[in-house]
Amino acid sequence: MRVALFVTCLADLMRPGVAFAAIRLLEHGGCTVEVPQTQTCCGQPAYNSGDRATAIALARKVLVEFEGFDYVVAPSGSCGGMIRAHYPELFRDDPATLKRIEALAARTWELTDFLANVLKLDSVPGDFKGTVTYHDSCSGLRELGVKAQPRALLAKLPGLKLTEMNEAETCCGFGGTFSLKFGEVSTQLADNKCGHACATGADAIVGGDLGCLLNIEGRLRRRGDLKTKVLHVAEILAGDERLKS
Amino acid sequence: MTARENILNRVRSALGRKVSPQDTASIDARIAAHPLGMQPPRDWEPELRFRARAEALASTVEKVSSLQSVPGAVARYLVTHDLPTGGICWPSLRKLDWIGAGLGMEDRPARGDDFVGVTGCYCAIAETGTLMLLSGPDTPAAASLLPETHIAIVETARIVPFMEDAWALLRAERGRLPRAVNFVSGPSRTADIEQTVTMGAHGPYRVHIILVG
């Protein structure tokens, strides 16, 4: 099974370990993982900013880079949702491309969804010990139905205890450029999220999207909490070395 | 051009037509057929459901065997709750023996300071515990609205499962709608201040339902 990893621009820049963890998990499930080297971004920032032309250009680029594989997997509900739920709309007036885009969309998965529902992993390599709480990212949750999948995978780690926070499904306030344009409101929503997460007393806040995680960690640190870890679910499941340092 | 024509023209052009078709068969057929939309599953017995829902909406419910027993039941309710024993009733109920039950019920239009209003109802809806009242010369709308206490008489045979059944009944029995159809589901309430539910906003503080059957 040839799987292309959609690295995501945030993992590429900010947390390469997340992409390596995703590779390890996919290989653990028996996939041959390839990483198209010319990939950059799915185009969602342009799409949500109203720059449709750029979004279409980037979608075409992704199509060319990724359409030859059995599956495309992204460690992000946001990028996965962009390809699966929004790409087809971009090509509604271009039937030839639309057909190819729909085929790509149908083969594109968010990482935990893929691990749980396609690979049906019965074990994961990680060995995290401690309590975590899980933040449901909006795109993964409401565009792709990612809710039970990460929890089912985390439950395979015997040393891990999941404690649910209040309002786990409420937006953390990131929203891409929203976090810059409406900084005060965005910060308030991040603060609400930190409050709910910290109230669980968990050792780590875990999620499936780096955008949310950077937002939550940024607010957490500014609140003075330097202890609670903020981790991508792939890092925990794969047993990332960053955890052990 | 009048506003009416301008608006309709804009609507038509938005829908991609120049004039409204003379042949309105498509919508006429739908209106004539008035198909059901969606109802919740009917896994209950209407009278029991009506009673449970009405009580959940803060109405009180009792049952008597015949219309003749109603004045006595009204009197008991009012006395038990320390309420005035006089008020108004629908003209359609003037023949009941109110005096015999010790009540002063006048069959005149309601005033702003009446304490008790006794009405019947056209039918009642089990799904939501709702009374359906039609306005008319013998069934004025204000009687269920102005008094602080509304007492409604419901014949159990007139409890229908859904609102759609009430429309069917109305079409069959009357053919057309009266000036006002009022669906009443419990005492008047508001939650405007701090989302705290408070009874008796502008209408009755209490609704007492007497089932007859």
Place this chain on the structure above:
Amino acid sequence: MELRSNEFKTRAAANLGDEKLQRGLGLIKVKAVVNRANAVAEFGDFETLREVGKAIRDRALADLDLYLERFEREAVARGAVVHWAENASEACRIVVDIARENGVRTVAKAKSMVSEEVGLNDALIEAGIEPIETDLGEYILQINDAEPPSHIVMPVIHKTAEDVADLFHAKHGTPRKTDPAALTREAREILRPKFLSADMGVSGANFLIAETGSTLIVTNEGNGRLCTTLPRLHVAITGIEKVVATLEDASTLLRLLPRSATGQAITNYVSLHTGPKRLEESDGPQQFHIVLVDNGRSKLLAGEMREMLRCIRCGACMNHCPVYQAVGGHAYGWVYPGPMGNILTPSYVGLENAIALPNAATMCNQCGVVCPVKIPLPDLMRKLREEQMERGLKPWPERLGLALWGWAAQQPALYALGTRIAVRFMKWLGGREKLIHRLPLASGWSDGRDFPAPEGQTFRELYKERRQ
């Protein structure tokens, strides 16, 4: 209503620190949201109900001209007078003319967002006619110097019982009381004589029934019934999009509306009005006028915002919106707050007069999943953002930034080089703490948050190294 939507950013930020407002807004999550969730669960297959509701509204809009003509024919046949208003000022003129012709001095008003939209109260006052708001929330706002509502269903959600206590004490000259039940009783006693003496009642209409020419309103307080029963004239003012085909269609929508709005299976009162008082009746208005208002709706029907016309005004989108929950309704600066306002305000008052609103959302789609008629609110906001881009309404730094980034993202070699430099620079900025406290050009982020620093090398670089 005064338009202040272009002040969204500053007013939103200010509201975050308003403790009393925050207390009121906090109640939405524990009451409105929870009540809706319970009511939806109790119903069972609410998802199918939403589909059916959407189809009912779509069908009405697809033949809107025919349904409006049928509605008018039926209403007139029952003795109602139907008026058509192209815009806000025409709507006001129609109502003022009706009032003047009939020597009306006072008007008892039930809650109507369309009357807020067209500014009816100001028009009546200018004509020397006194409007009296009778919905408890709207009444509180009116006696507080005609403050605008901050929610379409719960207009005084921004006020505490203490606020209302102070206001009633000051305006009514009665002893101060804070219990909501006692405050409600006080308002009832003050408003009851006003209902009884009002010459005209004004209501909105939640639905117009084409089959019977009836207007339908839902209320809990009973003020809507009083306004439409006691005064000698009744004027119902509503938007042209509110028409539905049949009583059955309305019945289905009534299963969606109160559940979505307040978590009720049905509102206390659902009232249908068909024509004026009949000859032998002892109550009811002698004249029944219906004012059908366009005010931008037919334009929406023609464009990409058409789905917005399905809206049945339940307020669930704002109750569930994290941004609304944080900033409240006044920040949105017009009649309709929250996600629905992010679309309706720019659509009705002009995109340039509400620049921030289509962007004032994280696109979390919480609104979209609760909307009883499945309006894809984030998609519509995105389309407005596209229109802003096309019309050059976005600020130039944003356009420049997007253009540069968009161009670079299409040049993989250049992008790889640029990101290599950027992550090194940002790692250096983060220092030993690995936290960036001030982000150049992005104070919106770093005023309230640190930025976790990158690790110093991109995945692309590391992957190449490891493969070799």
